[in-house]
Amino acid sequence: MKKRIPAIVLAIFCLLMNTCLAMSKESKADLDNELAQMVGDTGTKVPGLGVIAFKDGKEVYSSFQGSAIIDSQNPQKNRPFTRESRFRAASVSKMFTVFTIMQLAEQGKLNLDDDVSKYLGFTLRNPNYPNTPITVRMLASHQSSLRDGKIYSIPPQLGLQEFFRKDGKFYEDGAHFAPAGQEPGKFFAYSNLNYGLLGTIIEKVTGERFDQYQKSHILKQLDIKA
Structure with a gap:
């Protein structure tokens, strides 16, 4: 094989x-x-x-x-394996996502301490901490209190709310939220879902598809073909 x-x-x-x-x-x-x-x-x-x-x-x-x-x-x-061999990007893509977030922050197009609800178009709260906003900074630093659950990647025609609404297709009985005791901004736990949300925020702020923005504003300048 x-x-x-x-x-x-x-x-x-x-x-x-x-x-x-x-x-x-x-x-x-x-x-x-x-x-x-x-x-x-x-x-x-x-x-x-x-x-x-x-x-x-x-x-x-x-x-x-x-x-x-x-x-x-x-x-x-x-x-x-040689100098010309290629890697799968995998979670190295998170680093490039943060490059873009910081670029947009420097341009004044978003604020790291903004409530992400401002960009997502719906209110996102951990039900265990309903009065604590989840910020862009919390997503980027894996302190958002969001968790991957069993599924954290869904077809593009479905909305992110499917993860977070009780009637959502991928709510998983609240598996995408940290339990009480792991408050947003005060507890670190690695979660891929954070970066799906950041990618969505980038698309909202720039009006460009995430991969196309990366190519034209990050990868091209670094002479990276990807």
Whole structure:
């Protein structure tokens, strides 16, 4: 069975920080070896990885290890992980979403401490905290008191209220709200749903589809083709 495996983007900040400040041949070899321990059947058990470190705007280290494609039935189709291999963006997209939010905040088109209800077109409150507004900042920092539940991605023809109304198709008996004791703005819990809401807010504020805005206002300037 052919299997195209997305390699994982590894943010090895602590590991790279000290090593890259004084990158000797020995330290490069040590870092190569530490990364190698993450590939395959050991460590984090990723099939492949790519790491590039920059200092003062210049590339000071790179390493590409393991496999980008593993085909157990046709090994001749196997491919190593290289500088040209592509990653699935996955939650790295959250970082770019925040780039856009901050860009719009700088332009005065939204305020990080605005009640998100202002942009969504309906009042969004955690029923356990009905008097506490949920803000843009809370969504971005995973302190909104919203939770993924079993389902947090729905067809585009359905509205977001399907998550939050008691008669909503994806209400899940309130699973998208944190329980009492986890107040908005005071409790951190990672939730993908936060970023679906931020994407919707970006579309509301800009009048552009989220992916098209990203291409024209963020990715193009960074010379990223995505």
